[in-house]
Amino acid sequence: MKESHILNIETLGKTFSTSNGGSIEALRHVDLDVDENEFLCIVGPSGCGKSTLLRIVAGLEQMTKGRILRRGLEITGAHRDVGMVFQEYSLLPWRNVLDNVALGPEFAGAPKKARRETALACLRLVGMESFSRAFPHELSGGMRQRVAIARALANNPDILLMDEPFGALDAHTRILMQKELLRVWEAHRKTILFVTHGVDEAIYLADRILVMSARPGRIIDIFNVDMPRPRRRSDPVYGQLAEKILNLLEKEAALSFGG
Amino acid sequence: MRWKSFFLTAGMYLIIPALFLICWHVAARQVQNEVILPGIGQVAGLLRHPAQDLISMGSLAANVGISLVRVLAGYLLAVMLAVPLGIVMGYYRPVFKLLNGFLSLFRPIPPLAWVPLVLAWFGVASLASVMKVESGPSYIFLNNLKFSMIFIIFIGAFYPVLTSSIHGVANVRRILLDSAHVLGAGRRDIFRKILLPAAAPSIVNGMRIGLGVAWMCLVSAEMLPGSLSGVGYLITHAYTMANTDIVIAGMISIGLVGAGLDLVFRLWEEKKFAWTRMAR
């Protein structure tokens, strides 16, 4: 274990038992060390266990094999220092935006004034402070995702797990959100594990890109992205890297279709 | 234009009741027997003066009042037990498995079927006998709250509230619980800040149905021995004295109060749970 590793994932395996008595192996032998302040993207075919991996790191799901260390200590359950933005819509519909974002500090027992201030600051970070009184159903999909990000940030976690947070956005909004996320990441130095379907998105954001195999999910390759930020999509390195990863993914997708 | 549409909607609401009253009037004219069907005027007269003493039975208003207190006592007891129990059963699978089979055995039993047992257990004991109050106005009040009646009403309200609480909690989206866990919620937070509000629309809906059932159990409860007041008593007693007008006035009061309570719940639901309609 190196000093700078914030997360060590060791021979992680996960097998679900299904309701009809069978079992599904979602993850097999995943080994991964994540550096402090690293931006790590995870790509892989649908159903390969990306969400499962994040859920296990978040402490929401039990692993069946291996272990995960966070700063040298084994993960046993959910922890406030590990934040998560989910693939699905996850705001509490009966609370307004501000009270949703204040949830983490509220659980931590922060006084009302302090948690309002924290929540407002986080909303400002994602450009949503003018909607603090709105209810989730009054927001668009992209705005909800921004609020969900603000909510995760309000706990000031050092690891942020993001499960296709921009998956439902149109291309233009997605690019804006990517910029915003990089800004937050650079300003607040967090370790981010970011799952995405978009290879383009991964190359734009990540320090390293982890490519997973079809189910059972294994790591089949890791790419370092050595381009200075802000990255230009017209950069030739960009295109070459995208092609390499896409080729790899295409093979995997064919495998998972073939059986 | 606005006035026209106002009268149109008002007319829509009133047309059936008006037809009903006309039929009643015509029928009463034909029958000419006030034990079988008293005239509208006679019943309306009773309803117009609810505070007026009816022979040996107290006034309509007082009897409705005492019935309300009884129903609320049994109902609140049922809510206080069924809501927490339902939440726990909805959230913890083992608790559900442990209790559900047993509770389901009692669910189909009509509240009225409990009467013999209830009488054997409680007889005519009331809150007054437990609290050892033996005279004065508080005695009269407490003695009206017989355990047997409260039990019947309790049974009636218990199951709708329990069932809807279980369903409300069991149907809370898992992602809401997951995100709360990740944000650092403890067990108390999960119950108070996620499960309870998320299940609240369903719970309140169950409370509304439960109150309706409780109110319907009223007459059966007030027919129990030892009962000397309440609308149910008023109706059965008036029947034995062939005062059909009082019977009908009592029935109408039950209907009005029941509908009024239901309306309060509906307004509450609409005000508080607007998000359930929007959040689709």
Ligand SMILES: Nc1ncnc2c1ncn2[C@@H]1O[C@H](COP(=O)(O)OP(=O)(O)OP(=O)(O)O)[C@@H](O)[C@H]1O
């Ligand atoms: N609770 C569960 N019970 C049984 N099987 C599960 C459960 N959760 C996930 N799985 C299975 O595990 C596999 C991985 O699921 P996961 O959600 O992690 O995939 P994913 O990589 O996130 O897919 P996508 O890109 O479509 O979101 C899938 O085959 C899924 O059917």
Ligand SMILES: [Mg+2]
């Ligand atoms: Mg997923």
